[in-house]
Amino acid sequence: MKVLVPVKRVVDFNVKVRVRPDGSGVDLANVKMSMNPFDEIAVEQAIRFKEQGKASEIVVVSVGPKETNETLRTALAMGADRGIHVLASGPVEPLAVAKILARIVGDEAPKLVIVGKQAIDDDCNQTGQMLAGLLRWPQATFASKADVSESTVTVTREIDGGLQTLALDLPAVVTCDLRLNEPRYASLPNIMKAKKKPIAETTPEALGVDIAPRLKISRTFEPPARSGGRKVASVAELAQLVRDHVGV
Amino acid sequence: MSVLLLAEHDNAKTTDATARALSAALQTGKPVDILVAGENCHPAAEAAAALSGVARVILVEDAAYKHGLAEVLADLIVQLGAQHYQTFVAAGTALGKSVMPRVAALFDVMQVTDVSRVVSPTSFERLIYAGNAIQLVEVPQGKTVLTVRVSSFEPVKVGGSAPIETAAAGPAFPRTRFVGESVQQTGRPELTSARVVVSGGRGMGSADNFDALIKPIADRLGAAIGASRAAVDSGFAPNDLQVGQTGKAVAPELYIAVGISGAIQHLAGMKDSKVIVAINKDEEAPIFQIADYGLVGDLFTVLPDLDRALQQQNRVT
Ligand SMILES: Cc1cc2nc3c(=O)[nH]c(=O)nc-3n(C[C@H](O)[C@H](O)[C@H](O)COP(=O)(O)OP(=O)(O)OC[C@H]3O[C@@H](n4cnc5c(N)ncnc54)[C@H](O)[C@@H]3O)c2cc1C
Numbered sequence: 073m074k075v076l077v078p079v080k081r082v083v084d085f086n087v088k089v090r091v092r093p094d095g096s097g098v099d100l101a102n103v104k105m106s107m108n109p110f111d112e113i114a115v116e117q118a119i120r121f122k123e124q125g126k127a128s129e130i131v132v133v134s135v136g137p138k139e140t141n142e143t144l145r146t147a148l149a150m151g152a153d154r155g156i157h158v159l160a161s162g163p164v165e166p167l168a169v170a171k172i173l174a175r176i177v178g179d180e181a182p183k184l185v186i187v188g189k190q191a192i193d194d195d196c197n198q199t200g201q202m203l204a205g206l207l208r209w210p211q212a213t214f215a216s217k218a219d220v221s222e223s224t225v226t227v228t229r230e231i232d233g234g235l236q237t238l239a240l241d242l243p244a245v246v247t248c249d250l251r252l253n254e255p256r257y258a259s260l261p262n263i264m265k266a267k268k269k270p271i272a273e274t275t276p277e278a279l280g281v282d283i284a285p286r287l288k289i290s291r292t293f294e295p296p297a298r299s300g301g302r303k304v305a306s307v308a309e310l311a312q313l314v315r316d317h318v319g320v
Numbered sequence: 321m322s323v324l325l326l327a328e329h330d331n332a333k334t335t336d337a338t339a340r341a342l343s344a345a346l347q348t349g350k351p352v353d354i355l356v357a358g359e360n361c362h363p364a365a366e367a368a369a370a371l372s373g374v375a376r377v378i379l380v381e382d383a384a385y386k387h388g389l390a391e392v393l394a395d396l397i398v399q400l401g402a403q404h405y406q407t408f409v410a411a412g413t414a415l416g417k418s419v420m421p422r423v424a425a426l427f428d429v430m431q432v433t434d435v436s437r438v439v440s441p442t443s444f445e446r447l448i449y450a451g452n453a454i455q456l457v458e459v460p461q462g463k464t465v466l467t468v469r470v471s472s473f474e475p476v477k478v479g480g481s482a483p484i485e486t487a488a489a490g491p492a493f494p495r496t497r498f499v500g501e502s503v504q505q506t507g508r509p510e511l512t513s514a515r516v517v518v519s520g521g522r523g524m525g526s527a528d529n530f531d532a533l534i535k536p537i538a539d540r541l542g543a544a545i546g547a548s549r550a551a552v553d554s555g556f557a558p559n560d561l562q563v564g565q566t567g568k569a570v571a572p573e574l575y576i577a578v579g580i581s582g583a584i585q586h587l588a589g590m591k592d593s594k595v596i597v598a599i600n601k602d603e604e605a606p607i608f609q610i611a612d613y614g615l616v617g618d619l620f621t622v623l624p625d626l627d628r629a630l631q632q633q634n635r636v637t
C-alpha cells in the first residue's frame with residue numbers, strides 16, 4: 073500500500089514572527105524555517121505503518137519555493153522513500169494545495185493520504201478536509217490513534233468532550249493531531265542516505281492547477297499588546313483579587 | 321441571499337458555541353437560517369428556534385447524522401445550500417473544522433478559518449502565526465464559507481420563535497462508519513463559555529496532583545478547567561482541555577494559569593482573557609509578561625493556601 077504525505081515548509085514554531093509596519097504581511101527575511109510540526113507527525117505515522125509491514129512506499133509532497141527541497145530531504149531522512157516538489161513561489165492557499173494534491177493522487181494512486189491537521193503559519197486547518205472533499209474520499213480529522221489494514225483505516229479522533237473512533241474504507245484522508253505519535257529524529261546515516269533518494273520536480277501549471285489566490289489579504293497587523301507584569305506579594309492578596317474579579 | 325449556520329447540539333439543545341457562531345453570522349446583516357441535523361433532535365431544533373434573530377430552523381432527522389460525520393453533513397449542506405444560500409457558517413469546533421472545509425472544496429471556494437471579527441459581509445479578521453498577527457481578509461463574489469472563533473463573540477440570547485421547517489436527508493456515505501465514542505460529562509462549565517478558567521501545566525507534575533490541586537479551586541470558583549499541551553501530552557488532563565493555537569481559544573473574565581510557562585502557542589488560546597493570573601515558581605517565566613497579576617511561588621503550597629484563603633473569604637461574606 074502506497075502512502076502519500078504532504079509536508080509544508082513553515083516558520084519554525086519557536087520563532088515569534090514580526091508584522092511589517094506597512095501592513096503588507098509578516099517579515100520572513102532570515103527567519104528559521106522547518107517542517108510543519110504536524111507534518112512530522114504525519115511522516116512518522118507513515119513510517120510506522122511501513123515498519124509494521126502495512127505500507128509499502130511513502131511518497132512525500134511539498135508545494136513551495138526551491139528551498140522547500142530541504143523540507144522534503146528532512147522527510148526522506150526520517151524514512152520516506154521519495155519526494156515530489158511542486159515548485160511555487162509565494163503563499164499557496166489550502167484550496168490550491170488540495171487541488172494539486174488531488175492531481176498527484178490521480179497519478180500516484182495512494183491508498184492513504186496522511187496530512188497535518190493545521191499549518192502553524194496560516195493556521196487554516198483546511199487542506200486535508202478539502203482534499204477529501206475534492207476526491208469524495210472518507211476523512212478522519214484530528215487523529216490521535218490510527219491503525220490500517222488492507223481495506224480500512226481505523227482512527228481515534230480528538231473531538232470536543234473526548235474521543236471518537238471511525239472506520240474508513242480506503243482510499244482515505246487522515247489528518248494528524250499532536251498526540252498521534254512522537255516523531256523521530258533523522259540519524260546521520262539516514263541523512264546521508266536521503267541525499268540519494270529521488271525528488272521529482274513539477275509545477276502547478278504542469279498539473280493544470282490555477283494557484284491564483286481566492287482571498288485578498290488587505291492588511292496584516294499586530295494584535296493589541298497586553299500590559300501585564302504586575303506581581304502580587306502574598307496568597308492573601310491574590311485571593312482578594314480573584315474574589316474581586318469573580319465575586320465569590 | 322441568506323446565511324446557513326450549522327448547529328451543534330446534543331439532540332436536546334444547541335451548544336453555547338452555536339449561539340456564539342450565530343452572533344457572528346447575524347453580524348453579516350443577512351437573514352440567518354440554522355440547520356439542525358441529527359436523529360431525534362426535534363428538541364434541539366426548538367432550542368435553536370428560540371435563539372434571538374434566527375429566521376428559520378431547517379430540521380433534518382436521519383440516523384446518518386447521529387454522530388456528526390463530516391462527509392454526510394457536508395453533502396447535506398451543499399444540497400440545501402447550492403440554490404438558496406450564499407454564506408455558510410459554523411463554530412470553529414472539532415465539528416465545524418471538519419465539515420466546513422469540505423463544504424468549501426465542494427463549492428470550489430476558500431474557507432475563512434476562525435473569524436475573530438466580522439468587518440462587513442465580505443471582509444473578516446482572523447489570526448495567523450499563533451495569534452502573533454491579524455489578517456483582514458476579503459472574500460470574492462460567490463459562496464462564502466466561514467468558521468468562527470467562538471471566544472471572540474458573545475452568545476446570542478434566547479427570545480426568538482423562528483419557524484421550524486423539515487428538509488429531506490442528503491446522500492448516504494457508507495464508506496465512513498462510526499465505531500465508538502468516549503465522551504466525558506464533567507458537570508463543569510464548558511471551557512469556551514466559562515466566566516473563569518483555571519488551567520494547569522507541566523508544573524502540576526502528575527494527573528493526581530492536577531486533580532487534587534486544580535479541581536477544588538475550580539469548584540470553588542465555578543470555573544472550567546484547562547490545560548497546556550504539555551499537561552495533556554503527559555496525561556494530566558484530557559485532550560479537549562488543551563488551550564492554545566492548536567487547542568481551544570478562551571476569553572473568560574478570569575484566567576488562572578498554574579505551572580504554565582507561557583509559550584506563544586499557549587498564549588494564542590488565552591490572551592484575550594479579561595484578567596490573567598499566573599502562578600509559577602520561575603519569576604522569569606514568560607507568562608508573567610502578559611499576566612495582570614503574577615505570584616511567584618511553588619504551586620504545591622500556593623494552591624492549597626489559595627483554596628483556604630478563598631474559603632475563608634467565602635465565610636466572611
Ligand atoms: C505544533 C505545536 C502546537 C502547539 N500547540 C499548543 C497549544 O495549543 N497549547 C499549548 O499550551 N501548547 C502548545 N504547544 C506547546 C508549547 O510550545 C509549549 O511546549 C507548552 O505550552 C508548554 O506547556 P507548559 O507551559 O505546561 O510546560 P513548560 O513550558 O515545561 O512549563 C512548565 C512551567 O511550570 C513551572 N513550574 C514547575 N514546577 C512548578 C511548581 N512546583 N510551582 C510553580 N510552577 C512550577 C515552571 O517554572 C515552568 O514555567 C504546541 C507546540 C507545537 C510545536
Ligand SMILES: Nc1ncnc2c1ncn2[C@@H]1O[C@H](COP(=O)(O)O)[C@@H](O)[C@H]1O
Nearest residue numbers: 078079080135188190191196197198199
Ligand atoms: N504548501 C504545502 N505543501 C504541502 N503540504 C501542505 C501545504 N500546505 C498545506 N499542506 C498540508 O496540509 C496540512 C494543513 O494545512 P492548512 O490547511 O494550511 O492548515 C499541512 O499540515 C500539510 O500536511
